[in-house]
Structures are given as structure tokens and as C-alpha cells.
Amino acid sequence: MFELVSVEKMKQMIGQDNGTSDWVLIDQERINRFADATDDHQWIHVDVEQAKNGPFGSTIAHGFLTLSLIPLFSSSGKYLPEGMKMAVNYGLNKVRFIDPVLVGSRVRSRMVISAVEEKEPGRLLITTTHTIEIEGQDKPACVAESLAMFII
Numbered sequence: 001m002f003e004l005v006s007v008e009k010m011k012q013m014i015g016q017d018n019g020t021s022d023w024v025l026i027d028q029e030r031i032n033r034f035a036d037a038t039d040d041h042q043w044i045h046v047d048v049e050q051a052k053n054g055p056f057g058s059t060i061a062h063g064f065l066t067l068s069l070i071p072l073f074s075s076s077g078k079y080l081p082e083g084m085k086m087a088v089n090y091g092l093n094k095v096r097f098i099d100p101v102l103v104g105s106r107v108r109s110r111m112v113i114s115a116v117e118e119k120e121p122g123r124l125l126i127t128t129t130h131t132i133e134i135e136g137q138d139k140p141a142c143v144a145e146s147l148a149m150f151i152i
Contacts, residue, residue, distance in 0.1 A: 004082035007124060007152070011116045013079065018113050018128060021076035023106040023135060024069060026061045031103060034065040048103075061101040066142050067092075070130055073109035074146070081124050083152040090125060093145035099137060106135040114145060124150040 005013070028048065035041045043050045044060055051059040071089070080087075101107055115127035125147060132142040
């Protein structure tokens with residue numbers, strides 16, 4: 001459940017934790033569905049037999065599959081601006097794919113509020129840094145700055 005906070009308090013929370021999502025399983029079915037949706041059927045993602053002899057020993061998730069989970073992860077955030085009517089995806093800043101996500105892995109996001117900007121009246125742009133972790137791994141799968149425009 002989100003805690004609703006004032007715009008001023010949101011500004012004071014820059015650099016603070018905004019929650020950690022639940023773990024999400026990256027199984028072959030999810031990878032295959034993403035490949036079908038994006039028409040990216042590179043063997044490293046979808047050919048289980050060939051991938052066994054590849055550089056990772058198994059198939060891996062598409063980097064953009066990992067990135068596409070940000071809306072799901074964001075639903076686990078702790079804070080939202082009070083008076084919010086809706087939020088829309090405003091884009092991404094820096095995105096880096098650090099470590100591959102092997103099939104059968106679980107990932108989650110640690111979220112930090114990175115910036116809060118008041119735009120035109122009734123609009124608040126919030127940047128959240130997502131560090132997408134792979135269970136049992138030291139390096140994250142991805143680090144990305146996600147921007148959301150809140151209509152208040």
C-alpha cells in the first residue's frame with residue numbers, strides 16, 4: 001500500500017528508498033512470449049538446445065524484457081504524491097544492462113527517488129532509479145532511471 005505524501009515531502013525524499021519489489025521469475029515461457037511480442041527470436045533467448053553450448057550455458061532474458069518489468073516493480077513503491085489523479089510513463093534516462101538474466105532466475109527492483117520536479121501547474125515529474133537485482137548474484141541485471149509524470 002502506498003503512502004500519499006505532499007509534493008514538498010516528495011522533494012525532501014530525493015535519494016531515499018522507495019521500496020523493493022517482490023521477486024519475479026524469468027522462465028522460458030516469459031522469454032518466449034517477449035520474443036513473440038518484439039519479434040526478437042535470437043537463439044540466445046529462445047533456442048534452449050543451442051544456448052546450452054553458448055556463452056551462458058542456458059537461454060537468457062532479453063535486456064528489454066528486464067527493463068519492461070519496471071511498471072510491475074513500480075507498483076511496489078512506498079510513496080506517491082497526494083492528490084494524484086493519474087501517472088504516465090515519461091521515458092527513461094540512463095539505462096545500463098550489467099549482467100545477463102539466465103532462464104530460471106528471479107529478479108526484483110530496489111527503487112530510489114532520484115529527482116522530483118514541478119512542471120506546469122498540476123504536473124510532477126518524478127525520476128526513480130531502479131536497480132534490478134538477480135537473486136543470488138552480486139551484480140545487478142540492470143540499472144535504469146525511469147521517469148513518471150504525475151497529474152495532480
